[in-house]
Amino acid sequence: MRSTGTLPGWLAPRPTLMCALLLPLMAWPGIAHAQTAEPAAPTVESQRSQAVQQRIPQQTVSKVGVLQGIVMDQAGRPLVGVEVRLPGAVAPVSTSADGIFRMLRISPGSYELTFTPRGGVATRRQGVEIHAGEVLSIEVHLTVADKGAIFALPQTPAEVLADTNYKELSRRPDADGAVVAAPLENILPEAAYFQPKPDRWNASMPNYHRYNLGDETPFVLGHWYDPFNRNRLKADKPLFGKTFFSLTADSITALEGKRLPTPAGQSTSSVNEPDFFGRGGQFFLAQTFRFSFDLFHGDTSAFRPVDWRIRVTPAANINYLNARENQVVSPVVTNGTTRLDGHVGLQEAFGEVKVADVGPNYDFMNVRVGIQAFVSDFRGFVFADEQPGVRVFGNLLSNRIQYNFAMFDLLEKDTNSGLNTFHRRGREVAVANVFIQDFIAKGYTTEFSYHFQRDNNSLQYNDNGVIVRPAPIGTIAPHRIDADYMGWTGDGHIGKLNLTHAFYEVLGNDSFSQIAAQKTGINAQFAAVELSVDRDYMRFRTSFLYASGDGKVRDGTARGFSSIVDGVAFAGGEFSFFNREGIPLTRAGVALTAPDSFLPDLRSSKDEGQSNFVNPGIFLYNAGLDVDVLPTLKFVANTNFMQFDRTESLEFLLQQNGIRRTIGVDSGAGFIYRPFLNDNVIIHAGATDLVPLRGLRDIYTSQTLISVFGLVKFQF
Template sequence: MRSGPVSDSPTATASRSVNRSGPLRSVDRPEAVVPSTGLLGRPLVTCLPAPRILPLVLVAWLVVGATADAQTRGTLRGRVTDDIGAPQTPATVTLVSLDTEVERPAVTEEDGTFVFGGLRPGPYVVRVEEAGFLPYVSDTITLEPGGTPSVAIVLQLSTPPTFPPPPPERQPDYIPVPNRWKLRYPATSRYPAGIEGQDPFVDPGTVNPYRQSPLKGDVPVIGDDIFFVLKTIVETPFEYRKVPTIGGVSTDRPDTEAFFGEGEQWATLPTVLASVELFKGDTSFKPRDWAIRVTPAINLNYNVFRERNNLNASPEEGVTRRRGDIALEEAFGEIKLFDVSSNYDFVSVRAGIQPFTSDFRGFLFRDINLGVRTFGNWGSNRNQWNVAYFDQLEKETNSELNILERREQKVFIANWYRQDMFVPGYTVTASFHWSRDENPKLFFDENGFLARPSPIGVVAPHDVESFYAGFGGDGHWGRLNISHQFYQAWGRDDLNGIAGQEVDINAQFAAVEASVDKDWWRLKGTLVWASGDDDPLDEEARGFDSIFDNPNIIGGPFSFWNREGLRLSQTFVGLVGRESILPSLRTSKAEGQANFVNPGVLIYNLGWDAIWTQKLRSFANVSYLQFDKTEVLQILLFQSEIDKAIGIDTSIGFEYRPWLNDNVIIQTGVSVFTPSQGFENILTSDTLYTPFAVLTLTY
C-alpha cells in the first residue's frame, strides 16, 4: 500500500539547492596551490578558502542527519475485516498523531491490508468510518523508534442483519425400522385438543380396533407374508310390522275373516358370523398368492304373529316361532394362477362356498353359494372379469342360511368391467347369465309349505332354463352420478303352472338412478322397470324374474316394498319376496323357482341422502309403484279388473357410527306404505308400516 507523501524537510531542500549550483570550476580561481613542507619534511596542509569548504561541510551534515532520522522512524501495518472475517475493501483508514493532531489517510488493498510508513515515534490512534458499520477508534498505539506494530481492525454492523427463519426440521423420507410390520400410527390428533372419543390415533388398548394384531392381518403369523384374519360380525335386527296377513281359521277365533286377519307382527333374527382366513400375500395392491376362508354362522329366529297358519302349515304350532340354525356360509380356497403383466395384472381361481354379485346393484344375482370362479384383470386393472359356475345349495327357510344339500340348480355367469369408459370415473359392465333349475319332485320347506313347484295353476314338477344378456354402467359424468342396468331374458319353462303349458321366455329389465351431490347431501331420482306378461295363457312368458336378487335401490333396506315380503291372498305365493323388488309370484325367493309369468312393476323414486356429522347419516325416499301388467293377477284371483296403481312407499332411515368406524353401526328407520287402487283390489286398503332397528357389531 502507498502512503501519502512525506513532507520535505528543510535539510533536504537545501541539499537539492546545492546540487543545482553545479561543480566549482578552476577558471573561477586561477591561483595555483603550491604544496609546502614542514620541519619534518612533511607536506603542509593547505586550507581552502571559506567559499569552497562551506558547501562540503553542509552536504556532510545533511547526509549524517538524514541517516540518523531514518533510523528513528517506524511503520504501522494492519488489516480491516467485518465480524465474520471478510476483508473490507476499499475502506479508508485514518491515522491520527496525538502529538501533532495531524491526520493521515490510507485506503485498504483487496485483502483488507494497509501500511503507514515513515512515522515519527509517538502516540497514534487509528480511526475507520464506513457506511453500514459502527465507527471504529483504536486504543492508543505508541510507536517506538524503528518499530513496526500491527493492528487488526474488526468492524461491527451498525444494524443486525435480517435473515429468513431457518426451515423447520424436516422429517426424513425414510426411517429404517427393524420390522416393517410393527409400524405404529402417528401420535397426532385429528380433532382439537379437549374433544374426547373422536381421535382414532390413540394409544392402542386391548379391544382398540386400531391396535396391530396378528388376529386381523396386521402382522404375519408365518414368515414374512402369511397372514391370519379373524373377523366376527353380530347383526341383530328388531322389527315390528303391519302387513296383510292371511287369517288362519281356528276355533279360538270364530269371527276371523276368511282371508285377512290381524296383521301386526314382530321379529328378531340375530345372526353371528365368525370368519377365519389364512392367506399368503405381500401388500394390498398386489393379488394374493393363495387364501383359505371358513365362515360358520349361527342364527336365532324368533317371530310373533297374531294369526295361525302363517309361521307353520299346521295351526297347532301356534303364533310364535323360536328356533336356531347353524350353517357354513363360506368355505373356499383361492390361488393365483399366473401374472398377466408387470403391473400386477393376474389370473386367479376360487373354489367353494363363496360370495358373488354379478352387477353393480345386485339386480340379478347376489348370493353366497357353492361354485368355482375364475377372475382377473388386465390393462393395469382397468379391465376386470369373472367367469363363475355355481351348483346352488338349498337355503334354510327361516334364516336363509346355506344347507349342505344340493338344489339341482346350476348357474353360469361371465362378466367384464371396464373403468374410465368414455369419460374418467365411469365404469361399464357387460354380462351373460345362464340358469337351469331342475325340479324332479315336490319340495316342501322347513315350515311344511310347498315351495317347488308353486301351488298355483297346474302343480307339477318342471324345469326352468333362462338366459340373460346385460349391460350396465356406474360412475359419474361431471357432476352427474349415474348408475344403470339393462337385461334381456330368454329361455324356456317346460311347464309353467299359471300358463298350464310350456312357455318361451322373453322379458326385459331396466333401471337407472341419477343423482347430484351438493356439499353434504345428495338428491337422486330412480326409475325401475320389470316387464310384465299381458297374456298369461299364451306360449310366451314376458314377466321378468331374476336368479337370486338383492338390489340396493329405491332406498334398499329402508324401503317397505323391498324389505317386507308380501303374500298374495287366496294363494300360497308371494306378491313380492323379502329383499326383492320383483313381483315374481314365487313361493319364496330362496326356495321357489323363477316365474316369468308375472305382472312386472314400474317404480318411480325420489331420494335424498344427507351426511349430518361424521357419525350420522340419513336416507329419505318416496316411491310410487304400479304394475306393468295386471292380467296375470286377474286370472289368479278371479277378478275382472285390477288397477295398475300399487301405492306409495315412504321411508326414512338413519345410520349412526358412534366410533367413526364400522365396528359399531346402528341403523334405524320407519317405512310406510299407502295402498293405491290396485293394491286395494288384491289385498287391503289399510296403511302398512314397519319401524325397525338393526345393531351390527364387527371385530
C-alpha cells in the first residue's frame, strides 16, 4: 500500500531512547526545582542561554550545528535505509539498522527536512531550525508501504510530515555536558518511562516448543543437574547481587600397560630367572575425582576481571599397580608385586582480590594468595605445579602486556597419586615474567622470565619407603641448591608459520653435589623450538630440544640442565614414550627421566627429589603430524630421535666405560576424541614405543620399550 497525505497520530517515543535522553534532565537543577515548586517552565531560548554560560572555560564555540535522530514506523519499530535529506546543507544520509541517522557540520539556518523510506513516499518537514554549536535530537514516525509489495510505488510529490509525527527531543550545546530540552509535557509516574524492568537473571523462559519433544528447542528450562542451560551452580545466575558460584566436577580415569627395563633384584617373582633384567611388564590404573568450588563477585564476561574470588579444589585418587617383578611396588620383597593406594589432597585453596584498575580497557592488578595452579611459560619447561604461594598479576595497554610476580613455598607430594599433602617441602620458588603480545609480528607473543629456586637440605623417604632426599647416589649427604633461571620464550605465529621457542640460562650453586662430591657452581643451558604449518585439516610440525650435559664430572662446575618442576607439552607430549614414562636407571636409585619430562637429569623423583645439574643432557629431533579427522576427532602421530649430549656422568654413576650417545627412536600415535565438541567428555588413547640404539643398549638391553594407554575424562 502507498502512504496517504494524512498520517496517523504520533505514538509514544521509544522508552529506551527517551530514558537515555531524559535521565540527565532529572538531575538538572531547573527541572528538579520545577518538580517541587512548579514555577513556569523555562523557554528553550532561556535554557540555551544558560547552557552557553555554563560552557567549559576557554572552549571554542562551534559555528556549525549537528542534527541526529531516530526514524520509526507507526508501531515503534526502527526503519532501516531511510534516506534523510537536508537540501542546501549537507549530503544525504541513510538510517542505520537501529533507525538512527546523524548529520554533521550544518550551517545555522532554517531548513526543509525530507525522509524517503524504501518503497515509500518522501515526507518533508519545514522550518527545522539548526543553531550554531548545538546538537538537535529528533524522533520521527513514518507510514511505509507494505513489505510484501512486489512493485515500487510511483513517484509523487513529498508529503508534509504532521506535527504529531515529528518531535524535538532535546537541544544541547556541542561538546559539553549541558542539555537543553525542548518543552516536555508532564509525564506521570505510571507512564511507560517509569515502568519497572524485570530482573534479567530471574526472567522466566517461555514454555514454547517449535519442534517435537526431544529435538532442539529455542527455550529450555534449566535444572541443577544440567550444565548446558541456565544453572545457578554454573554461574549463569548470581547467588545474590553480583556474587556468583560455579561448581566444576571432574572424573579422570587413566589406565596404562607398559614394559620398562626392570632388574631382577635379589629375589625374583618366579624361579629360573638367571638374567640380570627381569620381566618389565606393568599395569597401572588410577581414578581421580576433582571438585572445584568457585565463589566470585563481578562480571561473568571474559573482559572485565572479577572483584574478588575464593576457590577451593579438593581431589581424591585411588590407584592400582600390578608389576611382574618384585621391588617395583616397594623395596620390601614381601610386599609382592601389587599395590593398591589412595590419597586425598587439596589442589587449590586461594583467595583473590582486585587491587586496582590501571586502564580504561579493563586493565587491572590482582593479588592471589593460597594454593594455586601456575605454569611459568608456554610449554611448562621449568615450572608447572599446584602449590601455595602469593601471586601478583595483571595486564597493561589493553591486555597487550601481562605480568606475574609469584612466590611459592612448596608442599610435599603423595608418591603414588601425585596429589598435594599437607606437609611443607622445604623448597621455595620465585617467578617473575612478562608477556608481550604482537611482539615483532601480530599473532606472536613473547615472554621474558626469571625463576629462582632454593631447595634446602633435608632428609625424606617417600610413601613406599624409598629415600628420595638426598638421592641414593654418589656421596650421600644433604645439600642446598640455589639456582637462578633467566629465560626468553615465545609462542604464536608469524604469517602462516606457527612458532614456539624457548631459551634458558641457569646459574647458581649446589652446596654439595653428590656426583661431584664437592660444592659446585651451576652454569647450564636449555633451548627448544617448534615450527608448524597448517594445511587444511592437517598440521605438519617439527621441533628440536637441547639440554646441556656435564662432560667434566669433578671440575667444580655443574653444566647439566635441570628444571624446577617441569610438565612438558612438547614434541608429542603424551604420545612420546620418552616424555610420558619415567625410566629407572638400573640399580642407581634414580631415574634416567621422570614422567612428563624429556630431561635425563638423574633425579630420585621430579616431585620429591632435588634438581641435579650433573647429568648427561640431551639432543632431541622431532617430526609430527596432527590431523583433525572430524570436528570431534583428532589424530596425532609423532617420532623423536634422541641422543645424549655428554655421557661422562652416566659412566661415573654406573661405573661403566664406553657408553655411547645415541638413545633411540621414540614413536607414538593416538587420538583425542571430544564427542560433544566440548570438554564434558574427552577420551585419549594411544600407543608409544622406544627402540633402543647404541647408547641405551649400553645401559639396558636391545628390547623395545612399549606403552599402551587410555584416559577418559568426564566434566560437569
